[in-house]
Amino acid sequence: MGIFKYDVYRSPNIGIYTKCNDDFIFLPNGFATSKAKNLSEFLKADYLFTSIANTRLLGPLMVVNNKGMLLPRNCLDEELLHLKKSTGLNVDILETKHNAIGNLICVNDKGGIMSPLIPNEFVKKVEDVLGIEVLQKRIAGYHQDGAMAIATSHGGIIHPNTEEDDIKSFSEVLGVELEPATINGGSPYLASGILANNKSLVVGTLTNGPELVMLTRAFRVED
Numbered sequence: 039m040g041i042f043k044y045d046v047y048r049s050p051n052i053g054i055y056t057k058c059n060d061d062f063i064f065l066p067n068g069f070a071t072s073k074a075k076n077l078s079e080f081l082k083a084d085y086l087f088t089s090i091a092n093t094r095l096l097g098p099l100m101v102v103n104n105k106g107m108l109l110p111r112n113c114l115d116e117e118l119l120h121l122k123k124s125t126g127l128n129v130d131i132l133e134t135k136h137n138a139i140g141n142l143i144c145v146n147d148k149g150g151i152m153s154p155l156i157p158n159e160f161v162k163k164v165e166d167v168l169g170i171e172v173l174q175k176r177i178a179g180y181h182q183d184g185a186m187a188i189a190t191s192h193g194g195i196i197h198p199n200t201e202e203d204d205i206k207s208f209s210e211v212l213g214v215e216l217e218p219a220t221i222n223g224g225s226p227y228l229a230s231g232i233l234a235n236n237k238s239l240v241v242g243t244l245t246n247g248p249e250l251v252m253l254t255r256a257f258r259v260e261d
Contacts, residue, residue: 040080040109040195040238041238041240041241041253041254042080042238042239042240042241043098043240043242043243043245043252044073044076044077044080044240044241044242044243045242046069046073048232049242050222050242050243050244050245051230051231051242052230052231052232052233052240052241053097053220053229053230053232053233053242054095054097054098054230055069055094055095055096055097056077056096056097056104056233057096057097057100057102057140057233058081058083058097058233058234058235059083059102059103059104059235060083060104060235060236061084061104061125062083062084062085062086062125062173062236063077063078063081063082063083063084063085063233063249064076064088064100064102064216065085065086065087065088065096066087066088066089066094066096067087067088067089067094068087068094069087069094073159074087076187077233077240079152080238080240081087081233081237081240082235082237083235083236083237085230086121086125088117088120088121088222089114089115089117089184089254090109090110090117090122091112091113091114091116091137092117096140096220097140097229097230098138098140098141098184098185099110099113099137099138099139100116100126100139100140101132101139101143101164101168101178101184102145102146103145103146103147103168103169103170104147105127105128105131105147105168105169105170106125106127106128106129106167106168106169107121107128107130107141107167107168108129108130108131108132108163108164108168109121109129109130109131109132109139110131110132110134110136110138110139110194110208111131111133111134111135111137112137113131113133118131128167128168128169129167130167131141132156132160132163133160134156134157134160136155136176138154138243139156139184140184140189140229141182141183141184141185141229142155142156142181142182142183142184143156143164143183143184144177144183144184144186144187144188144189144214144229145164145168145170145189145214146170146189146190146191146194146213146214147169147170147191148170148171148191148211148212148213148214149170149171149172149173149211149212149213149237150165150168150170150171150172150173150212151172151173151174151175151177151183151187151208151211151212152164152172152173152174152183153174153176153181153182153183153184153230153240154174154175154176154181155181157173159169163166163176164170171211171247172211172234173207173208173211173244175204175207175208176197177197177200178196178197178198178199178201178204178226179207180197182227184228184229185206185227185228185229186226186227186228187199187216187228187229188228188232188234189212189214189216189231189234190214190234190235190236190257191213191214191236192200192214192236192257192258193198193214193215193216193217193256193257193258194209194212194214194215194216194217194256194257194258195216195217195218195219195221195252195257196208196216196218196219196220196228197218197226197251198218198220198226199218199226199230200216200218205218213217215256216226217255217256219249219252219253219256220249221241221242221249222241222242222243222244222245222249223244223245223249230242230254231244231245234257241253249255
């Protein structure tokens, strides 16, 4: 397992345009095949081109683990069908009024943290589709839970201002030890600058040495 630095559309904010699990890297339609192959090699996963809601902003608009995928209500029918057929995952629509569900929900294969902005009535849907237990609570005072934390089955990172008691609670539901961290030279919006699965990590090009050390510790990276 390694950590690789990369850019997408000449931006270090790789998590804005991409998303991944252990089997797939989801990339925008029209993305350069040469760069797709590089990401595939880094993350040891197949690449799959798609759009969500006819945009290339895949990261904020999808929630995915190795069991299932949730898409926003403005997802097109052909996009839903494409992802169902191509991945074999349990793919469904979360009919909340909030479209950027990827920014509001952080998940791994063990659990999830969901913003209280999403009504409690949707908790069971998230749990059923993704096969996890969900806790509803803000992270460091922010509703953007999916942007403020990233977790795999090996470890994870969380907004640096998160209180210790909350880190403990979130770590318990996700089944891993979360570490406070930043990405891309100080950004606390972690999901914007990282792709993580259980095989490898890809981070934005502005990620510095101390941040790489923290990521190595948080995700139990071994050379």
